[in-house]
Amino acid sequence: MPDTNNNKKKASYSREETPGFLEKIGVKYYRYLADKSGTAEIQNINIDNLPPDNTLRALAGNITGFAAVIAFAIGALTTFVSVWVEWTYKGNMDESTYYLLYGSSLVIMLAIEMSVLFWLGLKTVYSLACLTGHNQTAKGSCLPGDDAVPNILARAALEVPDPIIHYLGIDPLKHSSKSKLFLVAFLYKAKVVLSGLAVKFLLIRLFGKGEARIAFSWVAIPITGLWDAFTLYKVAREAKLRLFGNKLAEHIVNDMLTDELIAQLSPKAREGSVRAVATMMVLAQNYHPNMLVLLLRLCDTFQIDDSKEYDNWEDFLVVLDEVTTKERYFLLDLLSVAAAFDGQLSQMERHHLPEAFKELSKEYMERTEQLKTLLLNGRLHAAKKLCVLDFDPG
Numbered sequence: 001m002p003d004t005n006n007n008k009k010k011a012s013y014s015r016e017e018t019p020g021f022l023e024k025i026g027v028k029y030y031r032y033l034a035d036k037s038g039t040a041e042i043q044n045i046n047i048d049n050l051p052p053d054n055t056l057r058a059l060a061g062n063i064t065g066f067a068a069v070i071a072f073a074i075g076a077l078t079t080f081v082s083v084w085v086e087w088t089y090k091g092n093m094d095e096s097t098y099y100l101l102y103g104s105s106l107v108i109m110l111a112i113e114m115s116v117l118f119w120l121g122l123k124t125v126y127s128l129a130c131l132t133g134h135n136q137t138a139k140g141s142c143l144p145g146d147d148a149v150p151n152i153l154a155r156a157a158l159e160v161p162d163p164i165i166h167y168l169g170i171d172p173l174k175h176s177s178k179s180k181l182f183l184v185a186f187l188y189k190a191k192v193v194l195s196g197l198a199v200k201f202l203l204i205r206l207f208g209k210g211e212a213r214i215a216f217s218w219v220a221i222p223i224t225g226l227w228d229a230f231t232l233y234k235v236a237r238e239a240k241l242r243l244f245g246n247k248l249a250e251h252i253v254n255d256m257l258t259d260e261l262i263a264q265l266s267p268k269a270r271e272g273s274v275r276a277v278a279t280m281m282v283l284a285q286n287y288h289p290n291m292l293v294l295l296l297r298l299c300d301t302f303q304i305d306d307s308k309e310y311d312n313w314e315d316f317l318v319v320l321d322e323v324t325t326k327e328r329y330f331l332l333d334l335l336s337v338a339a340a341f342d343g344q345l346s347q348m349e350r351h352h353l354p355e356a357f358k359e360l361s362k363e364y365m366e367r368t369e370q371l372k373t374l375l376l377n378g379r380l381h382a383a384k385k386l387c388v389l390d391f392d393p394g
Contacts, residue, residue: 013296016164019151026122026154033126034150045133047251053379059131060378064236067124068229074116075228078109079221087218117228121157124232125239129153132243132380149246152289156238159231162287167295168274168304170311172281237376241343244380245290248387252337253297256389262301264391269327270302271310272319276331278310280338283349288342313352320356326391332357333389336364340371363394 019027050056085105089098134149155162265273277295281287309315320328335356339349345368353368354361367386374383 013165013167016166019163020160022118022158023151023154023160026118026158026160027150029119029122030126030150030154033123037130047247047380047384050132050247050380053381056131056380057378060128060236060240063124063127063131064233067120067232067236070120071117071232072225072229074113074120076221076225078113079224081109082106083218083221113228117231118158120232121159121235122154124236125153125157128236128239129243132247134243134246152242152246153239156242157235159235162289165287165292167292168278168299168310170278170281170295172285172287172311238343240378241375242289244375244378244383245341246293247380248337248341248375248383249290249293249297251384252294252387252389253301256387257298257301261389265327265330266323268319269323269331271304271308272316272323272327272331273298273302273334274304275310275312275316275319276335277338279313279316280335280341280349282311283313283352284339284342284344284346285348286342290341290343291338294338294341317356329391329393330389332360332364332393336368337371337387337389340368340375343372343376345369345372360393367394 051059082102082105085102089101092098093101129149134153152162154160262270274295277291277298281291281295284291320331323331335353339345339353353365357364371383371386374380374386
């Protein structure tokens, strides 16, 4: 019977679109690295068996710092070539030949820059995965179907947006403006070009005259290098967040939700557990894999009625009033953890969470903020201590 329920849950989970070209390339390279290092089939490692937080942070910092230096160098060097062509040949050859040469150098250098950054991002993410014991490629260690650990890490490394997921009718984007999402996606793709051109344009408009305009093109070299380094830093931070969130989700389901604890939860409290995570996905307005992992693990633990709507905030508040006082504290613990799992608190979360926490808002909001900070700073063991689910307040 449990297998039948599990298969039913997995059958209701689907991606709106299949993995794109970049994600497929990233997954293949991740699996190649795992096979090459001989870690593809290793077993998962418990949090308690990982190095202490100071060691994890130091190693992760070294990996991230090294990647950022290389990213700065490749961004600066490729930009230098384009600027050098402009400085050397502009005005010294006919315009058609110059623009052909300049355009070709831009395209070639951009291709080299993007290729190296993609490779560097994947290497960095895999190195970070080795720290947490995620450097295996066995399926079923994360999300169903085409969403194993290599997929969610490849998307982080290549800055590919997470896919839209259909599960239990949950729609994290139902309160989002479609036009706003399109604008954000467009600016996200154009950020490197826009930042460099914007600074150069302002400097030229303010100070540039004649040949001085070309001189200001050199400003693009450090700007591009710094932006590429910052991009790698963000990639590493998101990868750590996903790796640590995955570990904590495993810890919550395997170690916290013991048979003894589950036996103390009524059917209404078990339903509320799923609602706590589902509503946080809606208020956070994203499909972050940390929340999806936690949600699926809870659904695998509790018997879930697929016909219900689980992502309605008002319904969750009703459940909080219907369960016992101790069960309410358990659900508030889980709500606090789920809110922090994507590493940020949206405006909607900050507005609505006190409606659930009520008289305990100060304690639970501080706990949520602290857990979020610990996850972003790579303090996995300290974060684990804040993921306690019990029947006590705060």
